Amino acid sequence: xxxxxxxxxxxxxxxxxxxxxxxxxxxxxxxxxxxxxxxxxxxxxxxxxxxxxxxxxxxxxxxxxxxxxxxxxxxxxxxxxxxxxxxxxxxxxxxxxxxxxxxxxxxxxxxxxxxxxxxxxxxxxxxxxxxxxxxxxxxxxxxxxxxxxxxxxxxxxxxxxxxx
Numbered sequence: 001x002x003x004x005x006x007x008x009x010x011x012x013x014x015x016x017x018x019x020x021x022x023x024x025x026x027x028x029x030x031x032x033x034x035x036x037x038x039x040x041x042x043x044x045x046x047x048x049x050x051x052x053x054x055x056x057x058x059x060x061x062x063x064x065x066x067x068x069x070x071x072x073x074x075x076x077x078x079x080x081x082x083x084x085x086x087x088x089x090x091x092x093x094x095x096x097x098x099x100x101x102x103x104x105x106x107x108x109x110x111x112x113x114x115x116x117x118x119x120x121x122x123x124x125x126x127x128x129x130x131x132x133x134x135x136x137x138x139x140x141x142x143x144x145x146x147x148x149x150x151x152x153x154x155x156x157x158x159x160x161x162x163x164x
Contacts, residue, residue: 020028148156
């Protein structure tokens with residue numbers, strides 16, 4: 001980068017003041033400032049775009065690595081399940097190989113099991129009996145039966161307006 005010190009900037013300012021003149025120097029300085037700001041924004045946008053593309057490439061690489069690892073885990077799990085099921089089938093065949101087919105009655109397992117007589121759920125009609133306190137007692141004592149907002153209660157107990 002070009003290194004500008006204070007003495008070099010002062011020299012450039014003095015030459016610009018002599019060449020451009022004091023009337024046009026503020027307008028030129030403002031224009032140069034705007035152009036430098038635009039250039040800095042453009043450079044920062046390019047840097048951000050490059051960083052985004054680098055991060056995107058890294059994410060794509062990481063995605064392929066994760067997919068490969070997941071595929072390897074899936075294959076190893078499937079192989080283990082297959083080996084376990086094969087060994088189970090072999091041991092099941094060894095264990096049931098000596099049994100005769102006449103001792104197995106397939107019809108007895110197809111019927112659903114019946115519940116014992118005392119285990120049936122009791123029939124409760126909870127809508128019929130909601131409280132032990134009778135309704136006439138609740139009405140006499142002023143117990144609220146329904147939820148009301150505060151405004152609804154005020155409107156209910158407000159004395160009627162006189163008719164004019």
